[in-house]
Amino acid sequence: MxxxxxxxxxxxxxxxxxxxxxxxxxxxxxxxxxxxxxxxxxxxxxxxxxxxxxxxxxxxxxxxxxxxxxxxxxxxxxxxxxxxxxxxxxxxxxxxxxxxxxxxxxxxxxxxxxxxxxxxxxxxxxxxxxxxxxxxxxxxxxxxxxxxxxxxxxxxxxxxxxxxxxxxxxxxxxxxxxxxxxxxxxxxxxxxxxxxxxxxxxxRGLVGEEVVIRGADRDLHSGSFGGLAANPIMVLAKALAALKDGTGRVTLPGFYDGVQDLSETLARDWDALDFDAGDFLGRVGLKTPIGEAGRTPLEMVWNRPTAEINGIAGGYAGDGFKTVLPAEARAKVSFRLTGQQDPERVRAAFRDHVRSFVPDDCTVKFHEHGGSPASxxxxxxxxxxxxxxxxxxxxxxxxxxxxxxxxxxxxxxxxxxxxxxxxxxxxxxxxxxxxxxxxxxxxxxxxxxxxxxxxxxxxxx
Known part of the structure; x- marks a missing residue:
């Protein structure tokens, strides 16, 4: 047979x-x-x-x-x-x-x-x-x-x-x-x-990090201390906001080392898939693509690295209003990696970046949440x-x-x-x-x- x-x-x-x-x-x-x-x-x-x-x-x-x-x-x-x-x-x-x-x-x-x-x-x-x-x-x-x-x-x-x-x-x-x-x-x-x-x-590969910034030994009254004492949420927000520039590129030194552009063959194959970014986003209630200038939508989700804030917490977020300077702020951040990017070099660059924003009165700790290279x-x-x-x-x-x-x-x-x-x-x-x-x-x-x-x-x- x-x-x-x-x-x-x-x-x-x-x-x-x-x-x-x-x-x-x-x-x-x-x-x-x-x-x-x-x-x-x-x-x-x-x-x-x-x-x-x-x-x-x-x-x-x-x-x-x-x-x-x-x-x-x-x-x-x-x-x-x-x-x-x-x-x-x-x-x-x-x-x-x-x-x-x-x-x-x-x-x-x-x-x-x-x-x-x-x-x-x-x-x-x-x-x-x-x-x-x-x-x-x-x-x-x-x-x-x-x-x-x-x-x-x-x-x-x-x-x-x-x-x-x-x-x-x-x-x-x-x-x-x-x-x-x-x-x-x-x-x-x-x-x-x-x-x-x-x-x-x-x-894509992955690096996960949790960052915790601490200031005073307790939450402070914003009327008594605001403008004078360090605010961990403000410190953290500045550090996170500075992760990307106005074109959507990640600002960490050496972040793009090892990133490779698409081959001509893959670029043709992906273009032939007729990916509709508007339809893709429309399924989740969005409509406008963002990301790196000059890159196609499929490049951005398959072949380009990212930096994303996955969660942020600190201070008072319950019902009503409480005017405090929080003692602590924390965030969870992930990086998707492509090409030959080294997860540990990306992790180290992120930690150095955050430390550069932390004033003497504050401390910062990092908690690792996995890391793997792209395949x-x-x-x-x-x-x-x-x-x-x-x-x-x-x-x-x-x-x-x-x-x-x-x-x-x-x-x-x-x-x-x-x-x-x-x-x-x-x-x-x-x-x-x-x-x-x-x-x-x-x-x-x-x-x-x-x-x-x-x-x-x-x-x-």
Whole structure:
């Protein structure tokens, strides 16, 4: 039987097993594997055990590896390929608060009909249990048709992604020889637009900082001390306002070291996506793009670094009015990084910048909240073109190479620790409400996602 005929049978098997696959996903979604809440520690482990048992039943050699936090699930198929592939996903989910905004209990998932088609409703449906299961269902159908699993697959499913992955880097270093493959497959991203598949080829890095400025040893009466005593909110506001100039560029010395302009090829590809910034902003009640002068909207969200104030607090903000000079002011600031920017150099430049605004009567402390470099994939690897063609054939629309404004640190970890690139292919949509009440995943995304992985496996095997 030809490889093409085999693929047709695998795709047919996926279609025949659609309802059973959805039932398995609903069963998985009922486990409240919230990694950030110690009260759900046993539930996170239960989800790991559920995965181990599913994978063992399929013929993988699957194990749970304990960590100082939540478990890692690692599984392998038999050797026999010239190109080992690692598949990564996470089985932990976000907290569900506020519960009153859910239309149904978040861990009582269901298939729901909507005007835009059937969706899987429940916490973790899109992030990331539904996406993770597209891998497993593709492997299941492959084995049913061909009699054995694809060779040289390594599966790594994490239980701490939603709580910052504190155990991941040590685990990768400890097990590097066993986990290293030719390429990592990550299914934790979205399509470019509804119905158009995409491969994410670059991700921005991230630096997070909290800054706390203290002045007097208590809040002061603004009538008695105003104009004479240092006001920590004013000090902080000046420092934050000076982070950008009038053209939208970040002012930190050396901030743009390592930032790279788009290649001509990517610039053409992104221009052909016909991104409508007005429509994109209109979905959240805005209409006017801001940012660096002379840059296209897609450049600004995918290929340019940023500095953003994520939260600021100090003084009195309750009902009524209280005329004080606050003793303390604090802010949380994040930087998205691109190209070869060094997270620690950016962090140091930010701290020096803030210190330059702090008068002798005030003190400043900084609290680090993570840091990771940007990731850029080598699309000259023939696997990228093969996967792009496979996605195009499944969805009937040319798959796009896109960037992502957010950060997925695991891709950088695979590069720096295991020395391999990642192929980020996901089937989420902009309206999936991940991290929010009423999370959903389109049934079409789940079904065609599994079919897509079957095609990609076929193309790479």
């Amino acid at each position: 030809t490889q093409s005929a085999d693929l047709d049978r695998v795709l047919e098997r996926l279609d025949e097993g659609r309802d059973a696959a959805l039932d398995r996903l609903l069963q998985f979604l009922r486990i409240p594997s919230i990694s950030t809440d110690p009260a759900h520690r046993a539930d996170v482990r239960a989800a790991a055990e559920w995965l181990r048992d599913e994978l063992t039943g399929l013929g993988f050699s699957a194990q749970i590896h304990d960590t100082p936090g939540h478990p890692m699930v690692v599984a392998r198929s038999e050797p026999g390929s010239t190109r080992p592939l690692l598949f990564y996903g996470h089985y932990d989910v976000q907290p569900v608060d506020p519960l009153n905004l859910w239309d149904r209990p978040p861990f009582d998932p269901t298939i729901e009909s909507t005007p835009d088609g059937d969706v899987i409703r429940g916490r973790g449906a899109a992030d990331d249990k539904g996406q993770l299961m597209t891998f497993i269902e593709a492997f299941r159908a492959w084995k049913h048709v061909r009699g054995s699993l694809p060779p040289d697959l390594i599966l790594l499913f994490e239980g701490e992604e939603e709580s910052g992955s504190p155990s991941l880097q040590p685990f990768l270093r400890q097990h590097a020889d066993d986990l290293r493959a030719s390429l990592a497959m990550i299914c934790d991203t979205s399509m470019y637009s509804d119905g158009r598949p995409a491969i994410t080829t670059q991700l 850029v994939m080598d699309t000259s690897d023939p696997a990228f073109a093969a996967a792009r063609q496979a996605l195009t054939e499944e969805w009937g629309r040319e798959a796009a190479y896109i960037g992502a404004g957010g950060s997925i640190p695991i891709a950088g970890d695979f590069k720096t620790i295991l020395g391999m690139d990642s192929m980020l292919i996901g089937f989420g949509r902009d309206d999936d409400r991940i991290h929010s009440p009423n999370e959903k995943y389109d049934v079409e995304s789940f079904v065609k996602g599994a079919r897509s992985w079957a095609r990609i496996l076929n193309a790479l095997r």
